[in-house]
Amino acid sequence: LWIIDFSYVAYIKHIIRQQTLEQFIKIMASFCSVLGATFALSLAVDFLSLLSMHISLFYFISAKIYHWKLSVMHTLFYLFCGKKRNVLRNRVDSNMFQLDQLLMGTLLFTVLVFLLPTVFAFYFTYTLLRMCIVTVEVSLESTMALLNHFPLFVLLLRLKDPKRLPGGISLSVVNSSDNRPKYVLKNNPLGVAMMFEPYSALMGIMAENYFSLRTVKQILAGLPIVVHRNKLYQVFYSSLPAKPIGVQMLWNELKRAMK
Numbered sequence: 001l002w003i004i005d006f007s008y009v010a011y012i013k014h015i016i017r018q019q020t021l022e023q024f025i026k027i028m029a030s031f032c033s034v035l036g037a038t039f040a041l042s043l044a045v046d047f048l049s050l051l052s053m054h055i056s057l058f059y060f061i062s063a064k065i066y067h068w069k070l071s072v073m074h075t076l077f078y079l080f081c082g083k084k085r086n087v088l089r090n091r092v093d094s095n096m097f098q099l100d101q102l103l104m105g106t107l108l109f110t111v112l113v114f115l116l117p118t119v120f121a122f123y124f125t126y127t128l129l130r131m132c133i134v135t136v137e138v139s140l141e142s143t144m145a146l147l148n149h150f151p152l153f154v155l156l157l158r159l160k161d162p163k164r165l166p167g168g169i170s171l172s173v174v175n176s177s178d179n180r181p182k183y184v185l186k187n188n189p190l191g192v193a194m195m196f197e198p199y200s201a202l203m204g205i206m207a208e209n210y211f212s213l214r215t216v217k218q219i220l221a222g223l224p225i226v227v228h229r230n231k232l233y234q235v236f237y238s239s240l241p242a243k244p245i246g247v248q249m250l251w252n253e254l255k256r257a258m259k
Helices: 002-015 018-035 037-051 053-080 099-148 152-160 197-210 213-221 247-258
Strands: 083-086 091-094 166-175 181-189
Touching: 002 018, 002 037, 002 053, 018 037, 037 053, 037 099, 053 083, 053 099, 099 197, 197 213
Parallel strands: none
Antiparallel strands: 083 091, 166 181
C-alpha cells in the first residue's frame, strides 16, 4: 500500500492530470505529422510502461516469491520420500534423515502449504494485471511492426505487373501443329499471403511467447512474463547483432571513419 501511494503521489498523479494528458496528446499529434505514426505509438508504449511501473514491480516480486515457495516445497517433498536432490550430479538420491531433520522439514513444509493460497492470490491478481498490460503493449508493437514493414511497393507492383514478382514456376502442355506436346514454362506471381509472411511469422512468435500453452505453464511455475523486443524484431532485421555496441563506441568509430 505504501508503494502504491508513493507511486501515485510521485508521478502518476501528475501524469494523469487533464492538462498533462492534453499536452501529451498534442505532442503525439505533432510527432505523428513530422516523424510518423510509429514514433507516436512508441511514445504511447513508453507512457503505458511508466504508468504501470508499480504493477510490474509487484508482479515480479510476487512471481519471485511464488516460484521460490514452489521450489522449496518441491525440495521438502523429497524429505517425506527419504530422498534429497543432488545439485552436483543434478539428480535425486536416497538419503536417511534424522528425526530432528524430519520434524524441521515437516514444520517448514506445513507453514509453506498454509501460506501458499495467500501468496497465490496476490500472484494471480498481479498476473492478470500484467497480462492485460502485456496484451496492450504487444498490440501496439504489432501495429508498429506492420506500419514499419508494410509492403506497399510490393503490393503496387503486384497490381501493376504481377510477372515482375516471381513466386514460383509452372509447366503447362500446349499442343503444337505437328501434334507433338510442348511444355511452356510460366511464371507464377507472388501471392499476397507471401508478401506478409514475415509479419505472420512475427505474430506467430508473439502468440507462442505470450498467448499459448507455454505461457500458462510459465504462469503456473511462477516464471515472469517479459516482453523481449529485440527478439521480436529479429524476424524483420535478420542482420541485427546479438549484442549491440554502445553509444560511445559508435561515436568513436564514426570519428575514426571521418578522419
